[in-house]
Amino acid sequence: MSSSSEEDNIALSKRSHKSKNGSSTKRKKLHPPSSEDEDDLPLSKRAETATPSASPVKKRKLDSNGSSSKSNGTSKSSSSTKKRIKVESNPSTPKNSVKKSSSSTVTPNNVTKSAKKEKETKKDSKTKVKAEEVKEDSPSQSQQAEDEDDDSYKWWEAEDLDGEVKWDTLEHNGVLFPPEYEPLPSHIKLFYDGKPIDLPPVVEEVVGFYAAMLETDHAKNPVFQNNFFEDLVQIIKETKNEQLRATIKDFNKCDFSKMYTYFEQLREEKKSLSKDEKKRIKEEKEKLEEPFKTCYLNGRPEMVGNFRVEPPGLFRGRGAHPKTGKLKRRVFPENVTLNLGKNAKIPEPPAGHEWGEIRHDNTVAWLAMWKENIADSLKYVRFAASSSIKGQSDFKKFETARQLKHHVESIRKDYTKNLKSELMQDRQLASATYLIDKFALRAGGEKGDDEADTVGCCSLRFEHITLKPPNIVVFDFLGKDSIRYYQEVEVDKQVFKNLRIFKKSPKGPGDDLFDRINPSLLNKQLQNYMKGLTAKVFRTYNASKTMQDQLDLITNEGTVAEKIVKFNAANRTVAILCNHQRTVSKSHGSVVQKINDKLKELLWQKIRLKKMILQIEPNLKKKDKAYFEEINDLIKEDEQYIHEIVIQRQREQVLKKMARDNEKLKAEKEPLLTEKSESIKEKLDKIKELEKEYKAELKSGKPEVKKQLTVEKLKQQIETIETRIVNTSLQLKDKEDNSEVSLGTSKMNYIDPRLTVMFSKKYDVPIEKLFTKTLREKFTWAIESTDKDWRF
DNA sequence: TCTACAACTTAGTACACAAGTA
DNA sequence: TACTTGTGTACTAAGTTGTAGA
Known part of the structure; x- marks a missing residue:
């Protein structure tokens, strides 16, 4: 096979070699000099804040004066600068300083107005406000709630704070812990080598986790079994019960069936409870949860999302996750960090316990946090999707995607040109951007050996694409959640040529296709075009753009049911673009x-x-x-x-x-x-x-x-x-058509909700038929601010 | 420059409950 | 009314992105 001289030149001079350690997932990549950001976001889209307390100026991201997005003195606070208090016997509140800055906000209403004056720019004021200066004299929750209007707070009708500082006051009641373990009745036992075994409650609990899952696919997975058993042995070791330790040595000698039968029986009993009994249990549960459901953000009630601490159990990793089956340990108050306003009352920890830490970090949007033991990552308790803070974030996401339409042509022009660049790195950047734009691929960050082997664009490997001349590419790889991406597609001739170069010897299976780039590099380049532009924005942009185009094809005829079918078909086109799949049900x-x-x-x-x-x-x-x-x-x-x-x-x-x-x-x-x-x-x-x-x-x-x-x-x-x-x-x-396609994900995350509202109004389809209750709550801002002529 | 990590969004699955059907 | 099927929500795993700091 002969390659063109151009290919040879690049291949010889710029091509990388196999990664040093030969590993397929770990490699070193080159980074280009960082470029200064340009301010491409029309400043007219940022309204000024109205009140002093809500007018701090952000100093990073969407910076108003077009200066670098790199952080300076006002960058996101590090762990050392964030205000935190270790809860000791005598908790005190030292006056650590928290950087505080924010800018004025973009709201659906003011953006509609400002969109008309698209070219107008307005400089944000740049007032740094220290956290100490933030008003923290919050009124009591009930008092403040009474002061509120009957209607809930409509942030999209207000000028609100934005940027670095996310709130001024935050009050909440902490988190709800799962109930303590209740030992099984004495006659329900694990059998080992045919004999019943007495287990201490801590061990029995872990054994029970597995027994309850006995008939699931997870429990039949050897990796799951192995990880579970390893952790079980560790738990037994921790009990210092030497006799038990000496006994339980072989997973295959464990008989969980008695426990499984018992759990099944419990399930059946629960199912067959009377209506009244079920109602009573539900009411009790709601009463218990009530205090945790609402928090007060800047004095206004807001719903909390996941206020329940995740219960212990066996980790159910997706795909071939090497850690699947490991024990997810119980989280205690001592493991939990609460984030509250400086003057907020610290909730009482459960009796006999203390909180791990109390923070007052108003630059983040979480209420509580703990570290989980599987990947050593953090888990957060956040605001509900219907909250103003999440709504604003969603709105900004879609506005950023909308902005892309003003830049996409020049981006495409540039990457088309750069597909022929002399520099290997530029050629890879151009090719990757093409794939992300055209096929809605994810960025594809590097992954560790202790995670499932899944890839995105930048982490595609040699074996993930097959080239069929003249210009057909077959993608076959596992993406997020180990969902298979299989597409046979026609690509630009130069892209095809490039991919052939990127696959050229000495590369082979296990080697990165894009060995000179990574998502960070790619995003840095994208930000030269537009502030806030990253690989993921392309997915949102292309999804919403596709939806708009599909909706444009629908004629305003037929019954409501027929229109819904057409709307769902449009939705399906987007879901297919994004490769949103679901498991075909067993039935x-x-x-x-x-x-x-x-x-x-x-x-x-x-x-x-x-x-x-x-x-x-x-x-x-x-x-x-x-x-x-x-x-x-x-x-x-x-x-x-x-x-x-x-x-x-x-x-x-x-x-x-x-x-x-x-x-x-x-x-x-x-x-x-x-x-x-x-x-x-x-x-x-x-x-x-x-x-x-x-x-x-x-x-x-x-x-x-x-x-x-x-x-x-x-x-x-x-x-x-x-x-x-x-x-x-x-x-x-x-x-x-729908057996393998999941429409919900794109509707919830990618399709600008204003498109759905526009469709509802223009085609007289009740919004209830297009958005579930939860989605209506999440997208209230869109429902209340969009008219029938709105366009993405 | 690179890695680790924090903080956020995106994602599929499990299960409860509602709607439909016989 | 009882059962089946479908839908919606809760849950939590798995991504992306930006930043700090070695």
């Missing part, structure tokens, strides 16, 4: 089979009715050939199969009803029904008669025509069946 096969059977049965019914018409008026067959064309569509085997289904179904119905009645009779201590009982026998005999009738019909090819039937009546029945056939076919198509 999918049988559900599809059922619908197919139903369709066959409907067709049979229709044909049968037409045959009846011909028995009444045989000459109609010649008069209306087309109408009767299908009467021979079903072969005898099909017909027989349908007869069997119908008969079987009817019989099952009778027997099921009998079983139900027997349950009652049993409770009332009455004699039970059998197939020989008169009422049942009568029904079963009728079915037998029907069976005979069908047999005869199969032989003669002529269904029996009841006296009262007329051609007109039969035609009406046929019409009804035809409608049902159309609906059932649609249902089947919908099932098949």
